[in-house]
Amino acid sequence: MNLLNQQLFLWIGGGFSPNAELLWLAMQLAVGTSWVMAGTIAVAAWRRRADRYYILAACLLTMLAGTLSQEIADVLEHPRPFMLGLSPPWIAHGYRGSLPSTHASVMFTAAMCFMYRPRLRGIGWILAGLALLTGWARVYVGVHFPLDVVAGLLLGSTLAAGMALACHWLQRIPTARPTMPA
Template identity: 50%
Template sequence: MNALNLTLFQWLMAGSQPTPWVLSVASAFALWGSWLCAGVLVVALWRHRADRAYLCIVAALAGFASMASHAIALSLNAPRPFMLGLAPSYIEHAGRGSLPSTHATVMFMVALAFLLRPSLRRLSVPLLLLAAITGWARVYVGVHFPLDIAAGLLLAVAIAGLLAAVQWLAHRFISFPASHAGRARDNEKTAAASFWRHP
């Protein structure tokens, strides 16, 4: 796994003489990709009024994902590429642990949460693409290994899976009684109408 990780990193990284425009694009995404993701979440909160409660839960889960990722990275304390001298760091970054990537964790989690909601699903594809590009960018500029991004994706899948499980349980055990009560009311109305039509 480590050999594959290093091979992928050497293939994706900028190196000592990067193409200037590619480096500019990568640096922009590495620094601002997560803010674009947050912007999409804010716009969705403003435009999708029916989904605001769900989006507030997604925002809370994004905070939880960030804290969980930071805690895991702190405990593992995996060095970053620039700390090992494998590549220069083209953006300023602290030397704390890099596994998993917090950017990847939060951004993929938000994208997957949008994917789970039919009314928000059309926004999930650009969010997934944004998360993937940001992950590549942070490898390119020398602050992450590909394994860090993959670990962030796995953690995001786990958190989104938890959200999906809670949604399923809520639908199964909360919506069912409500729909059952609704059917009972409809049956009562039908019976009442039948009663008045047929004295």
């Protein structure tokens, strides 16, 4: 698996002599798309009043995704490409484990939560596109392997599916109506 991961990185990553324009773009995306995603979610919450509690729940789930991702990465201690000498870190980054990518975990959790909600699915596609661009960018700048991003996608998708199932189950519970004494 490590050989495949390294080969994919060498194919996708910028390495030691990246294309200057792609490197600039990747550096912007690797850092800035998180803010674009947060702004998109904030606008959705502001404009979609009926979905605000769902969006809030999705945001809380993204915090759980970030925490789980960091805990898993700390346990696995999988090195980053720049730690193995495969590329310089083209953006400032720490030396903690890389698998799964926390950016990918958080961003795909949000995207998939929106995708599971029919009224929010259009925004979910935008968020998924941002997550994919960010994943590519973080590989290109040398701070993640491709499978780190895939692991983040799987973690985020699993958490979002769990939330979708919980919402579906909660909607099926009949609401108790108070009865008037006779």
